[in-house]
Amino acid sequence: MINPEIAAVFDEIADLLELTGGDRFRVNSYRKAARSIEDLTEDVADLANRGELKKIPGVGKGTAERIMQYLKTGRIHVHQELLESIPRGLPELLTVPGLGPKKVQALHRELGVGSMADLEAVIADGRAEKLPGFGKKSVEKIAEGLAFLKRSAGRTPLGAVLPLAEGLRDAVREFAGVRRVEIAGSARRGCETVGDIDLLCIAEDGEQVVKSFTELPEVTGVRAAGETKGSVLVAGPIRGEIQVDLRVVPEESFGAALQYFTGSKEHNVRLRELAVKKGWKLNEYGLFEGDRPIAGREEAEIYEKLGLRPVPPELREDRGEIECRGETPRLVSLADLKGDMHVHSTASDGRSTIEEMAEAARQRGYSYLAICDHSKSSVIANGLDEARLLRHIQDIRAAGKRINGLTLLAGIECDILANGKLDYSDDVLAQLDWVIASIHSAQQQDRASLTRRSIAAMENPYICCLGHPSGRLLGRRDAMNLDWDEIFAAAARTGCALEVSASWQRLDLKDVHIRQAIDAGCRFAISTDAHSTEQLDQMPLGVQTARRGWATADDVLNTWPESRLREWIAARRKAGR
DNA sequence: GCCGTTTTCGGCCCGACTGTTTTCAGTCG
Numbered sequence: 156m157i158n159p160e161i162a163a164v165f166d167e168i169a170d171l172l173e174l175t176g177g178d179r180f181r182v183n184s185y186r187k188a189a190r191s192i193e194d195l196t197e198d199v200a201d202l203a204n205r206g207e208l209k210k211i212p213g214v215g216k217g218t219a220e221r222i223m224q225y226l227k228t229g230r231i232h233v234h235q236e237l238l239e240s241i242p243r244g245l246p247e248l249l250t251v252p253g254l255g256p257k258k259v260q261a262l263h264r265e266l267g268v269g270s271m272a273d274l275e276a277v278i279a280d281g282r283a284e285k286l287p288g289f290g291k292k293s294v295e296k297i298a299e300g301l302a303f304l305k306r307s308a309g310r311t312p313l314g315a316v317l318p319l320a321e322g323l324r325d326a327v328r329e330f331a332g333v334r335r336v337e338i339a340g341s342a343r344r345g346c347e348t349v350g351d352i353d354l355l356c357i358a359e360d361g362e363q364v365v366k367s368f369t370e371l372p373e374v375t376g377v378r379a380a381g382e383t384k385g386s387v388l389v390a391g392p393i394r395g396e397i398q399v400d401l402r403v404v405p406e407e408s409f410g411a412a413l414q415y416f417t418g419s420k421e422h423n424v425r426l427r428e429l430a431v432k433k434g435w436k437l438n439e440y441g442l443f444e445g446d447r448p449i450a451g452r453e454e455a456e457i458y459e460k461l462g463l464r465p466v467p468p469e470l471r472e473d474r475g476e477i478e479c480r481g482e483t484p485r486l487v488s489l490a491d492l493k494g495d496m497h498v499h500s501t502a503s504d505g506r507s508t509i510e511e512m513a514e515a516a517r518q519r520g521y522s523y524l525a526i527c528d529h530s531k532s533s534v535i536a537n538g539l540d541e542a543r544l545l546r547h548i549q550d551i552r553a554a555g556k557r558i559n560g561l562t563l564l565a566g567i568e569c570d571i572l573a574n575g576k577l578d579y580s581d582d583v584l585a586q587l588d589w590v591i592a593s594i595h596s597a598q599q600q601d602r603a604s605l606t607r608r609s610i611a612a613m614e615n616p617y618i619c620c621l622g623h624p625s626g627r628l629l630g631r632r633d634a635m636n637l638d639w640d641e642i643f644a645a646a647a648r649t650g651c652a653l654e655v656s657a658s659w660q661r662l663d664l665k666d667v668h669i670r671q672a673i674d675a676g677c678r679f680a681i682s683t684d685a686h687s688t689e690q691l692d693q694m695p696l697g698v699q700t701a702r703r704g705w706a707t708a709d710d711v712l713n714t715w716p717e718s719r720l721r722e723w724i725a726a727r728r729k730a731g732r
Numbered sequence: 733g734c735c736g737t738t739t740t741c742g743g744c745c746c747g748a749c750t751g752t753t754t755t756c757a758g759t760c761g
Contacts, residue, residue, distance in 0.1 A: 180744055184733040215734050255759050290752055340761095353761090379760090381749055386760090400761080402748095415746090420761075427745040432738085438746055 158192050158199050161225055164234055165189035165218075170246040171237035173256040174263075187213035190421065192222075194474060196639070196671035200226055244270030252300035252378075253293070261286055275301065299376075308391030310348035312629040314659020314696050315392040317342065320352045323373065323389070323399060330367045332358045335409065339416035340400075345469045345699030347629060347662045351398040353416050361403035368401045393630075408440040410453040415439035421473035422466075429461045429477075437461075469702040474670075486702040487681075489695055491714040494523035497568065497591055497622065497654065497682030498691070502547050503528035504536040506687040509554045509563070515688035517561040523717050525589045525682075526551050527566035530578035533595055538570070541583055548586055562717055564588040568622055573597035575608040577615060584617035589724065591654065593622030598635050606638040613651035616731020619724055620652040620680045623663040631660070639668060640675075647676035650727050652712055655681045655704075657697020658690070669704025679711050 169185035172178075191213045192199060202208055203226055208219035221231045248259045248271065262268035265286055266277050274297075277283040284294045320338050328336045333356050337343070340353030358364045365385035369377045375396060378386035383403050391397040404412040415423060416439065430437035435444050441451025442460055450456040455465040464481030476483055498512050499505030507515070509526055516524040528547065529538035539547055548565045555563035566589035570578040573596055577584070584590050592612035594605070612618050624642065625634035646653055653672055656663045661684070664672065669679065681697040683690055701711060708714040712723060 178733085181733050183744080187734080213734070217733060253759075257758060288752075288757080292751060293758090296750085351761090379749055384748055386749090416761085418761085420745095424745055431745075436746080440747090 156198055157226070158195055161199055161222060162189040162193040164225065164231060165192065165221075167246060168231070168234050168237060170249055171234075171241055173249070174241055174245055174259060175237070176256070176260065184213060184218075187421075188218045194472075194667065196667050242269030244273075247271060248274060250304065251297060252303055253296040254300065258289070258297075261288065271301070303376075303388070303396065306396045308393060308395030308397045310350050310630075311391055311393055311397060312348050312659050312662075313342060313346060314662075314693060316349050316352065316397070319389070319392050319397075320354075320399075323352065323371070324354055326371055326373075327354060327356055327364070327368060327401065330358070330364050332360050333364060334358065334406070337413060339413055340418060343417045343468045344419065344471055345696070345703055347665060347700065351400060354399065354401045355409075355412055355416050356401065356403055357406050357409050358403050359405070364403050365401065402439075404439065406452070407448070408451050410455070411437070411441040411451040411457055412439045414454045414457050417468050417471065419472050422471040422476070425473055425477045426457075426461060429463075433461070467702060469699055470705065472703075484705060484707045487698060487706050487708045487711050487714060488702075489698045491708040491711070492521070492681065492694065492698070493716065494521045494525065494562075494564075494713045494720075495682055495685065495691060495694065496525045496564075496566075496589065496620065496680040496713050497527050497656070498524065498685040499528050499568075500526055502526075502543075502550070503533070503538055504686060509551055510557070511688055512685070512691075513554055513558045513561055513563055515691055517558060519691060519694075521561065523562040523564060523713075523720070525564040525566040527568040527589070527591050530567055530569045532570040532572060532578045538578075539567075541579065544579070544583065545586065566590060568593050569618070570595055571608050571612045573600070573608075575604075575611045577612060577618075581615070581617060584615075585728075587617070588721075589619050590617050591620045591622040592618045594626055594635065598626050602636040602638055605635050606641050609637065609642055610645040613645050613649045614731075616728045618651055619727070620654050621646065622654045623656045623658075623661050623684070624653055625663045625665070625668070627663055627665075628660050629662065634663075639671065643672045643675035643677055646672065646678075650678075650730070652678045652680045655679050655697050655701050655706075655711075656684050657681060657693045657695075657700070658684045659693055659696055662696060662700045664700075664704070666700055666703035669701060669706055673704065673706060673710055677710075679706060680713050681711055682713070 165185050166189040169182045172182045191211050208214055208222055224231050248254055266282055268274050268277055278298050283289055284291055320342055324336050324338055336356040339355045341349045361383045365380050368385045369380050369387055373389040374387045376388035385401045387399050388396045389399055427437045435442055441448040442457055450460045458465040466476045466481045467486055470476045470483055500509045500512055529536040531538045531540040551563050551565040565587050567587055568591045571592050571594045613621055627634035653664055681701055683693045685691045
């Protein structure tokens with residue numbers, strides 16, 4: 156997949172143009188093209204072969220030609236020219252909070268600053284402070300920005316950030332005069348990682364609320380504190396620091412503000428364009444005709460006035476939700492789920508017993524639960540050999556008889572071995588109700604081998620679901636190098652489901668792949684891969700990920716009643732024999 | 733550089749906060 160590479164080049168062209176004082180609309184159009192290419196699930200090279208580059212939103216004649224240049228020669232003329240005229244280290248300076256294109260230009264032009272090290276030097280010796288437009292305070296801000304960059308947590312997995320965000324939300328709720336607080340931003344959209352935390356509240360005295368916010372015990376630094384907005388730093392849940400923004404709005408603007416601060420930026424720009432076309436203006440205070448507000452209290456009325464059905468937060472990415480005027484499919488929701496199809500027990504590496512997991516699932520309102528411990532090759536995870544597995548199946552069935560109102564499915568997470576074979580024979584797999592096949596070893600194999608292994612597993616009629624298909628761990632391990640077109644085609648052809656792991660470290664499949672798989676005709680199982688009862692509560696993250704992939708309840712087989720699920724499993728086995 | 737039910741040119745989203753200002757530019761989201 157060459158897309159990320161090309162997107163990065165276009166992003167750098169945008170940075171470089173900005174640094175040379177290029178036309179800002181031209182800069183924007185490079186950024187837009189970069190983002191579109193990044194979002195594509197299809198390889199740009201394939202589109203180019205079919206002469207369909209201009210079908211990519213934001214790609215016109217010029218950009219299409221530049222993509223062709225890159226595909227043929229590995230470089231783009233304008234990019235090379237810009238690189239030659241601008242010092243290598245300059246674009247990086249744009250990442251420093253407090254430094255934008257104008258200030259970087261001035262630093263370069265007046266003081267010859269061309270790198271982070273140069274920047275630190277001119278701050279230290281006081282020369283930066285003397286530049287026109289600079290001053291003691293702004294240079295202090297830049298120095299703080301540099302320090303933050305070194306301590307920054309970067310993008311953090313949503314599942315790790317949520318407890319922190321919810322804690323801060325609850326703290327703000329206790330402030331005097333605060334009537335409502337919500338988490339907005341990428342956390343509300345269910346993005347797999349977040350860069351900062353956005354909070355929004357209703358209160359009359361904004362200044363007082365912002366002051367209380369900056370004085371919270373968690374706060375390690377204050378970026379800004381005004382009458383309607385505060386911006387602070389707190390310790391990140393995994394490492395470094397993370398920024399938290401609080402906005403205070405009046406009640407009659409809350410819907411508009413929630414819409415605005417939920418984003419995404421690209422989605423908002425599209426909405427504002429719609430407003431402008433109707434002769435109106437949209438901002439965080441409402442939708443206005445002249446000075447007269449025509450919507451703002453409720454988020455939904457903003458969309459409706461603009462001629463759209465209200466768009467679920469997970470779909471607000473400018474990935475087609477505007478074009479279909481908000482007429483998106485009815486997305487799967489947590490309430491639709493009837494069971495968790497992948498949990499472990501103390502039989503392998505789980506921390507809770509079969510009975511404890513079953514009881515916890517029952518309490519969460521599920522009607523079935525698949526116990527899927529590790530197979531024998533996962534030695535580190537205490538995987539089950541054939542003899543232990545057969546006893547384990549009996550244990551699951553016995554536990555199932557003891558619990559009321561919940562069906563226990565005897566399952567396994569069967570390793571797909573390095574040679575492509577499964578960890579058990581078909582005779583053994585046939586004893587089970589539900590079988591997941593996962594790759595846990597030899598993840599560094601080449602693309603063809605990994606793809607072949609995954610497909611071979613899906614072709615076995617006893618395999619119901621491909622577990623955490625990409626194998627990625629957010630921020631820790633990249634996805635395996637797989638041919639997704641082939642994987643999804645095979646899943647659709649064989650009928651094997653694909654897992655959407657709700658585990659916050661995984662979220663695997665990810666949103667854009669889910670959408671691509673739906674288009675290919677695939678089905679899914681959303682599961683937590685819980686290793687203890689409390690991890691069952693990660694399910695909402697998996698549901699949000701599926702929603703971001705535009706999945707409906709019918710696409711997800713653990714929304715089905717048990718009878719339909721069992722029929723589906725039986726039919727698949729029958730067809731495969 | 734892109735784009736079109738204001739279409740082949742002339743637009744292109746909007747406001748808060750800060751600092752250096754003397755009325756506003758730069759940055760950020």
